[in-house]
Amino acid sequence: MEIDFKHKQAAHCENGVVANLMTYNGFTVSEPMVFGIGSGLLFTYIPFLKVNHAPVVSYRAMPGIIFTRFATRVGIKIKREKFRNAQTAKDRLDENLQRNNPVGLQVGVYNLPYFPDEYRFHFNAHNMVVYGKRDGIYLISDPVMETVTSLTEKELEKVRFAKGAFAPKGHIYYPTAFPEQLQLEKAIIKGIKHTCRDMLAPVPVVGVKGIRKIAKLIRKWPKAKGTKIANHYLGQIVRMQEEIGTGGGGFRYIYAAFLQEAGKLLTNNQLLELSKEMTLIGDQWRDFAVEASRIYKNRSNSVAVDQYDHVATLLEDIANKEEVFFKKLKKAI
Amino acid sequence: MKKNEVPQDKSNLESANFKELCYAVDENGEYTTELSTGWSPKTIALNNAIEALNERISASKQRVKDHKVSPLEYYMELHKMDLPILASYVGIWKWRVKRHFRPAVFKNLNNKTLQKYADVFDITIEELQRTDL
Numbered sequence: 454m455e456i457d458f459k460h461k462q463a464a465h466c467e468n469g470v471v472a473n474l475m476t477y478n479g480f481t482v483s484e485p486m487v488f489g490i491g492s493g494l495l496f497t498y499i500p501f502l503k504v505n506h507a508p509v510v511s512y513r514a515m516p517g518i519i520f521t522r523f524a525t526r527v528g529i530k531i532k533r534e535k536f537r538n539a540q541t542a543k544d545r546l547d548e549n550l551q552r553n554n555p556v557g558l559q560v561g562v563y564n565l566p567y568f569p570d571e572y573r574f575h576f577n578a579h580n581m582v583v584y585g586k587r588d589g590i591y592l593i594s595d596p597v598m599e600t601v602t603s604l605t606e607k608e609l610e611k612v613r614f615a616k617g618a619f620a621p622k623g624h625i626y627y628p629t630a631f632p633e634q635l636q637l638e639k640a641i642i643k644g645i646k647h648t649c650r651d652m653l654a655p656v657p658v659v660g661v662k663g664i665r666k667i668a669k670l671i672r673k674w675p676k677a678k679g680t681k682i683a684n685h686y687l688g689q690i691v692r693m694q695e696e697i698g699t700g701g702g703g704f705r706y707i708y709a710a711f712l713q714e715a716g717k718l719l720t721n722n723q724l725l726e727l728s729k730e731m732t733l734i735g736d737q738w739r740d741f742a743v744e745a746s747r748i749y750k751n752r753s754n755s756v757a758v759d760q761y762d763h764v765a766t767l768l769e770d771i772a773n774k775e776e777v778f779f780k781k782l783k784k785a786i
Numbered sequence: 787m788k789k790n791e792v793p794q795d796k797s798n799l800e801s802a803n804f805k806e807l808c809y810a811v812d813e814n815g816e817y818t819t820e821l822s823t824g825w826s827p828k829t830i831a832l833n834n835a836i837e838a839l840n841e842r843i844s845a846s847k848q849r850v851k852d853h854k855v856s857p858l859e860y861y862m863e864l865h866k867m868d869l870p871i872l873a874s875y876v877g878i879w880k881w882r883v884k885r886h887f888r889p890a891v892f893k894n895l896n897n898k899t900l901q902k903y904a905d906v907f908d909i910t911i912e913e914l915q916r917t918d919l
Contacts, residue, residue, distance in 0.1 A: 464807045464819070485809070485817070505835060506842075506868070563866070569802035571836055575871050599805060599821075617871040685838055688831035695828040697806045701787060706809035710817035732811060736787060746827035749834055 455585035458555050460594040460601045464700030464707060465513075466580040468493065469596025470557045471520050473582055474628060477555055480635050489711030490526050490640045491519030492647040494704055498658045498667050504618070505574065507689035510667060512703035514651075516578030516619055517559070520626070522647070526640035530630040535622040539610050542623030546583060549627065555584040555594075559624035561615020567595075567602050572697065577619040583609075597697055641715045642786050648708075649783040652775060661776045668768035675761050683761065684749040691742045691749075702735030709735060712782075723785040727778070734774050741767045787811065789820050797824025798832060839866060847919050856892030857917060858883075861907045875906045 458477055463469025468487040475482045488494070492514060499509040513519075524531045536542035549556050561577040562568060585592035590603045604612070613623045652660035667690065674683035694703040709731035716724030744764050789810040799805065805821040812818050846860045862872045873880040878899070885891050886899075900911045907914065 462807050464809060503868075505866075506838075567802070569798055569804060571798040571832060574866060597806065616874040617867075620874065685834065688834050691828060691831045692835065695825060695831075700807065700809040701792075701822075706787060706817075710809050713817050728817075729815070732787070739787065742827045746830050750830055 454550055454553070455587060455592060456550070456553050456555050458582065458584035458594060461596070462599050463596040465493075465698045465704070466596050467516065467519050467578075468707075470580040470582055471523060473594060473596060474555065474557060478628060478631060480631065482635070482637075483710075483714060485707050485711035486637070486714055487523050488519065488704070488707050489648075489715060490637070490644040491521075491523035492644050492651065493519045494648050494708045495651055496660055496663045496703075498663045498670075500658060502618075505689060507686045508670075510663075510690055510693050512694055512699060516580075517624075520557075522644070523640075524628070526643050527635050527637065528632040529628050531626055532629050533624065533626040535624050537622070539614055539623065542613060542625075543606070543610065546625060547586065549625070550583065550586050554627055555582050556625045556627045557582055558613065559621040559626075560612040561617070561621060562612075563615060564608065564611045566604070566608060567598070575615070575617050577615050577617055577621055638719060641719065645715070645782060645786050649779045652779045653783075661772050661779070664768055664772040664775065668765040668772065671761055671765040671768065675758050687745050687761075687764070688749045691745050694738060695742055702738040705731055705735030705738055719786075721785065723781075727782055727785060730778055730781075734771065734778060737767070737771050737774065741771065789813075789818060792820040792822050793825040794822060795824045795826045795829065797826075797829040799824050839863070850917055850919055853889050853917065855887050856889050857914060857919065858892060858903060859887045860919060861903075861909075861914070865907060872906070876902045878902070 459473065461469070461473055461476070463472060463484045465484070465488065468484045471487045472482055472484045495512065495514050497511050499511065502509050520531065534545060536545070546556065558581050560579050560581060561575065562579045563573050563575050565573065565579070581596070582594040583591050584594055589606055591606070591609050592601060592603050594601050613621055615621060654660045654662070656662065658666055671687065674686055678686070695701065700707040709728045712724050712728035712731055716722065716728060741764060744767060748760050748764065787808070787810045789812045792808050792810050800823060805823055807819050808822045809817060810820050843860070843863045846855065846863045849855045850857050850860045862868070867875070869880055869883060873883045876883065886895060897911065900914060904911050904914045
């Protein structure tokens with residue numbers, strides 16, 4: 454069976470899945486809108502955790518939470534299921550396809566055959582939609598891909614039951630109930646308020662304070678860890694910021710796009726102005742990435758410590774700008 | 787970022803014929819999307835990460851040849867895993883997996899345990915036990 458599902462490429466997998474599922478159900482919502490209402494924008498440094506042998510920073514909210522927030526704020530209901538047993542997981546998926554219901558799936562990236570080899574890491578918070586099954590082959594709409602693709606039963610089981618941090622456990626989700634009309638206005642305001650609260654949180658590793666914390670660490674790394682490890686760490690930060698799914702500039706551009714759309718919808722000129730400002734902040738993040746790449750271009754070469762200081766200063770400048778920005782944004786709505 | 791500034795650098799995406807979506811502003815200041823083939827700063831970062839992985843793999847290979855660790859460690863590195871990931875794939879506690887890295891302990895593992903590891907790495911028990919990698 455094959456469901457008539459419209460695939461649209463997105464920057465980020467989770468927003469893309471939500472936007473595509475909503476469109477399928479007759480509510481056209483853009484990717485930035487999902488991201489903004491779901492308060493996807495964030496900055497966190499996660500202490501004590503290492504991925505690929507380097508510290509972890511995240512530019513967005515925890516996997517899965519964007520959809521949950523989006524759903525409660527616009528008033529749709531979602532059903533989520535996780536499984537212990539691969540067979541039940543498969544049966545439940547087939548049942549849904551039988552009922553002509555495309556479902557969202559959380560999967561691990563490592564065993565996805567259509568991903569370029571270099572991108573196959575043990576990252577378990579990727580999302581896709583399954584929209585049909587033909588001769589034992591699942592039809593897949595992966596939002597980061599330009600076109601639809603497919604996976605065999607075995608391949609799909611492998612990615613659904615990937616292990617490690619955020620193990621998907623066969624996680625499937627789909628909307629079950631919709632309001633008569635989507636009321637975006639209130640949801641937008643809630644979403645923006647939440648993001649402002651997160652970014653200005655009085656927690657040392659979250660939001661603006663988290664950015665400052667990372668800047669401080671960058672100053673320390675070359676002395677404490679040696680330049681080779683420091684470069685590896687710096688490279689990881691840039692990868693988290695610019696990797697597939699961020700839309701560039703650590704999600705800042707998607708957020709700017711959201712503010713522009715929200716400003717028009719709420720006829721709030723301040724938001725339009727702030728969207729421009731967010732774009733500039735995104736550009737600054739890109740500048741930071743360029744400067745950082747100058748340092749880690751030569752992996753083991755000893756680099757002068759003041760170069761690290763320089764990129765740390767760039768980050769601190771971004772932190773200051775974002776602090777002012779989110780204070781203004783809070784007042785603008 | 788302006789639409790015409792969306793980077794179109796050479797990257798690892800090319801081999802898979804893969805383009806990623808970026809958000810950018812057009813001439814009228816309106817947000818729109820544009821496909822990108824890649825961007826050097828992140829390609830460098832990714833290549834460095836891969837290089838670092840390869841170094842870990844060859845270092846581990848050498849340790850196996852010197853009989854300092856069991857081949858388990860090598861296969862773990864080869865599959866881009868670390869200890870917590872491997873432990874959760876085989877369903878064995880981390881401290882026990884770590885212990886299995888010791889050649890003397892690895893030698894005495896029963897077939898049931900070996901099979902668990904072999905399944906995760908998608909090889910046979912015989913291949914898993916070989917130290918002449």
